[in-house]
Amino acid sequence: MNVNSMTSFNGTSSKNIHLEASHSSNKTHSNRSRLKPLTNVNRTKTKPHRVTNQDLLNPCRSPYVKTNGTTCGLKEIMIGRCQEYQYVKRGLFLTNQPYIKNCTQLYEAFESAVRYKSYCNMNMSTYERYFDLALDGVHVINRAMFWSGTYTIAHAYGANGRNYVTLEDTLAAAMVDGLIWCGKENDTEGFDFFSCPYICKDNKWADFAFWGLASKTFAQLASGEIYVILNGSQANHRSAFRNNSYFASFELPNLRQNGTYRVTKVNVLVLHSPDGTVVERCGEKSLFDLEELVRSQGFDYACEDDPEELILIMCSNKWEARECQIARQALRQTWDIKLYGKSNSNRNSLSLIVFSCLFFIQYYSLKIISGSM
Amino acid sequence: MNVNSMTSFNGTSSKNIHLEASHSSNKTHSNRSRLKPLTNVNRTKTKPHRVTNQDLLNPCRSPYVKTNGTTCGLKEIMIGRCQEYQYVKRGLFLTNQPYIKNCTQLYEAFESAVRYKSYCNMNMSTYERYFDLALDGVHVINRAMFWSGTYTIAHAYGANGRNYVTLEDTLAAAMVDGLIWCGKENDTEGFDFFSCPYICKDNKWADFAFWGLASKTFAQLASGEIYVILNGSQANHRSAFRNNSYFASFELPNLRQNGTYRVTKVNVLVLHSPDGTVVERCGEKSLFDLEELVRSQGFDYACEDDPEELILIMCSNKWEARECQIARQALRQTWDIKLYGKSNSNRNSLSLIVFSCLFFIQYYSLKIISGSM
Ligand SMILES: N=c1c2ncn3c2ncn1[C@@H]1O[C@H](COP(=O)(O)OP(=O)(O)OC[C@H]2O[C@@H]3[C@H](O)[C@@H]2O)[C@@H](O)[C@H]1O
Numbered sequence: 001m002n003v004n005s006m007t008s009f010n011g012t013s014s015k016n017i018h019l020e021a022s023h024s025s026n027k028t029h030s031n032r033s034r035l036k037p038l039t040n041v042n043r044t045k046t047k048p049h050r051v052t053n054q055d056l057l058n059p060c061r062s063p064y065v066k067t068n069g070t071t072c073g074l075k076e077i078m079i080g081r082c083q084e085y086q087y088v089k090r091g092l093f094l095t096n097q098p099y100i101k102n103c104t105q106l107y108e109a110f111e112s113a114v115r116y117k118s119y120c121n122m123n124m125s126t127y128e129r130y131f132d133l134a135l136d137g138v139h140v141i142n143r144a145m146f147w148s149g150t151y152t153i154a155h156a157y158g159a160n161g162r163n164y165v166t167l168e169d170t171l172a173a174a175m176v177d178g179l180i181w182c183g184k185e186n187d188t189e190g191f192d193f194f195s196c197p198y199i200c201k202d203n204k205w206a207d208f209a210f211w212g213l214a215s216k217t218f219a220q221l222a223s224g225e226i227y228v229i230l231n232g233s234q235a236n237h238r239s240a241f242r243n244n245s246y247f248a249s250f251e252l253p254n255l256r257q258n259g260t261y262r263v264t265k266v267n268v269l270v271l272h273s274p275d276g277t278v279v280e281r282c283g284e285k286s287l288f289d290l291e292e293l294v295r296s297q298g299f300d301y302a303c304e305d306d307p308e309e310l311i312l313i314m315c316s317n318k319w320e321a322r323e324c325q326i327a328r329q330a331l332r333q334t335w336d337i338k339l340y341g342k343s344n345s346n347r348n349s350l351s352l353i354v355f356s357c358l359f360f361i362q363y364y365s366l367k368i369i370s371g372s373m
Numbered sequence: 374m375n376v377n378s379m380t381s382f383n384g385t386s387s388k389n390i391h392l393e394a395s396h397s398s399n400k401t402h403s404n405r406s407r408l409k410p411l412t413n414v415n416r417t418k419t420k421p422h423r424v425t426n427q428d429l430l431n432p433c434r435s436p437y438v439k440t441n442g443t444t445c446g447l448k449e450i451m452i453g454r455c456q457e458y459q460y461v462k463r464g465l466f467l468t469n470q471p472y473i474k475n476c477t478q479l480y481e482a483f484e485s486a487v488r489y490k491s492y493c494n495m496n497m498s499t500y501e502r503y504f505d506l507a508l509d510g511v512h513v514i515n516r517a518m519f520w521s522g523t524y525t526i527a528h529a530y531g532a533n534g535r536n537y538v539t540l541e542d543t544l545a546a547a548m549v550d551g552l553i554w555c556g557k558e559n560d561t562e563g564f565d566f567f568s569c570p571y572i573c574k575d576n577k578w579a580d581f582a583f584w585g586l587a588s589k590t591f592a593q594l595a596s597g598e599i600y601v602i603l604n605g606s607q608a609n610h611r612s613a614f615r616n617n618s619y620f621a622s623f624e625l626p627n628l629r630q631n632g633t634y635r636v637t638k639v640n641v642l643v644l645h646s647p648d649g650t651v652v653e654r655c656g657e658k659s660l661f662d663l664e665e666l667v668r669s670q671g672f673d674y675a676c677e678d679d680p681e682e683l684i685l686i687m688c689s690n691k692w693e694a695r696e697c698q699i700a701r702q703a704l705r706q707t708w709d710i711k712l713y714g715k716s717n718s719n720r721n722s723l724s725l726i727v728f729s730c731l732f733f734i735q736y737y738s739l740k741i742i743s744g745s746m
Binding site: 060063071072073076077078079080081083084086087088099100103178179272278281305306308309311312313315316319323324326327328329330331332333334335338339 | 433436449450654682699
């Protein structure tokens with residue numbers, strides 16, 4: 001295989017180092033969005049290649065075919081992730097779980113819910129035993145983080161459970177995050193490796209069987225203060241808080257209102273992407289509705305637009321954005337002083353001031369011209 | 374288990390949202406340093422608990438014990454990661470590998486090199502077959518990234534192969550990254566699950582058997598322009614380029630000097646951590662030596678101190694650092710204009726200018742007082 005660069009192989013050499021992201025990491029959805037209808041999924045499709053008779057039974061046996069159905073190696077991937085979660089990550093930071101869970105048993109609870117079963121017969125209790133086993137005894141205190149339309153940033157900020165714990169940091173979800181699966185009746189394999197249906201006319205619950213229950217269960221485990229990261233710059237002016245989101249449908253209604261492990265406060269963080277439009281801010285439109293809802297459930301509420309640490313993460317993923325340039329410039333100046341001391345620094349701090357002025361003047365003018373003020 | 378927050382459970386509620394990283398991600402070593410003598414490894418040790426007779430044979434059978442030896446579940450983790458690499462990550466961005474490799478065969482090549490073998494008999498050819506199979510046909514063109522003392526930042530910047538490809542992004546290394554293993558002669562399991570020796574008096578090569586060969590092989594696959602991220606702020610004033618580093622010992626000497634897949638240019642990026650000292654800059658001390666070495670091998674050379682995109686990543690991992698405050702402030706101002714338009718903005722841009730002045734004045738004074746200029 002060739003792990004090629006986006007730029008072609010270049011025999012000549014230049015004097016300066018050129019760094020360019022070949023991809024900017026702007027993921028707002030998790031890979032599992034594949035499981036939900038009505039979302040746009042950018043998927044790299046590989047053309048099937050030399051399909052033989054044997055492949056027709058199980059395309060995963062072929063060294064070439066890639067399909068849109070169940071992820072090949074589902075079982076091995078799930079069991080491997082389960083072991084890793086417990087023996088590698090656990091020791092690092094995730095939990096102080098007193099005992100190791102049995103990964104084979106967990107996988108079997110999962111498999112017995114789906115294998116040889118028809119996708120459209122699933123419902124919100126299909127995976128109950130799996131979640132009972134996988135999440136047994138877990139509580140996430142003051143660190144649970146929910147997100148909607150902000151997958152990449154929320155996970156970067158959560159730092160795999162070091163700072164905050166998302167659903168995807170729990171064993172139950174970590175085992176399948178980004179994978180695809182669906183059962184198939186009357187089939188030797190019991191899984192459909194060719195394609196998974198995502199819409200069942202007569203049973204809308206089928207689509208929520210796994211992630212709906214996952215979200216619900218996770219919400220029930222959260223206690224104390226919780227964090228919600230919303231996207232105030234959604235494409236097509238979609239609202240930050242949507243009634244049909246997982247967060248609205250399965251998480252908010254399932255937060256615990258009573259008992260030792262009750263939720264006390266909902267902290268909402270609203271992000272506006274660099275160079276993105278500002279669709280909604282704290283207290284506006286859907287965020288106003290959200291506050292009402294939260295308070296009516298008896299929780300305290302706070303909302304903050306763009307905390308600086310999150311802007312830094314957004315800019316570090318998108319450093320070429322216009323709105324990140326002044327910070328970049330400021331960092332350059334600070335590091336130049338750090339590196340070279342006084343020598344360039346008078347010139348530099350002066351130039352930063354001039355630069356700031358010019359930037360802000362230019363920025364206003366643009367805002368005024370574009371009529372967005 | 375309780376996934377506790379660092380702060381205690383708090384029944385009362387405050388008006389503002391308080392965000393605090395409970396960990397700052399300052400990892401400078403990969404886990405492979407564990408295989409290397411003379412490095413400090415911070416490992417969370419869990420006390421063994423209720424050791425029974427059966428546990429004495431294999432502590433991984435116990436639901437409680439955690440040891441310092443071979444990672445429990447090594448085989449399942451490796452096979453699971455191999456499948457995931459090929460069926461999940463591959464489709465996303467990593468490779469355009471024309472065919473799927475056999476994960477069981479790969480694991481067996483690995484296992485047969487180590488299981489039932491004594492750790493201190495290993496050498497640089499022990500894992501040859503494993504690397505031959507796992508890296509067969511791979512070339513990394515214009516995107517290979519090496520790192521030394523900068524694990525976290527380099528990997529954040531490389532973005533799992535989306536921007537740059539590190540050794541850990543290749544199948545051979547991804548299968549075992551962060552894992553520990555060592556064989557044991559005359560043992561039913563063939564692995565030592567209690568502890569792994571890291572020093573063999575009579576055979577210094579044992580410690581390099583795996584990661585030494587991995588580094589060497591990766592260096593041989595790199596072509597075109599390559600990138601090296603070094604740490605110019607090492608603790609205890611250690612140099613950025615050290616003779617006994619993996620980079621100096623196994624990578625630099627193995628870069629291809631001829632042929633279609635030769636290396637043309639070495640781009641060195643030297644990082645200085647926020648609030649860290651500046652031990653070395655491009656062209657100084659060990660970095661001067663590095664340039665000589667690189668040029669003597671016939672490659673072009675460039676060196677850059679702290680490219681802005683990397684400073685942004687460093688600051689987003691350590692936003693509380695003094696040297697990140699001005700950028701943070703600048704971002705705050707920019708986002709306030711973005712959010713609220715003209716209203717606060719005159720005051721804001723003025724305050725940014727004042728802030729900048731004060732910051733730089735203060736910064737100099739500190740530098741002068743501390744005598745670092
Ligand atoms: N359980 C899921 C889930 N299952 C599938 N997906 C999920 N996303 C989030 N969650 C949970 O709901 C919340 C976000 O979902 P949503 O509000 O729909 O976000 P969005 O960002 O709008 O949705 C993310 C996408 O990811 C897929 C959906 O198909 C959805 O299309 C998260 O807190 C997470 O814990």
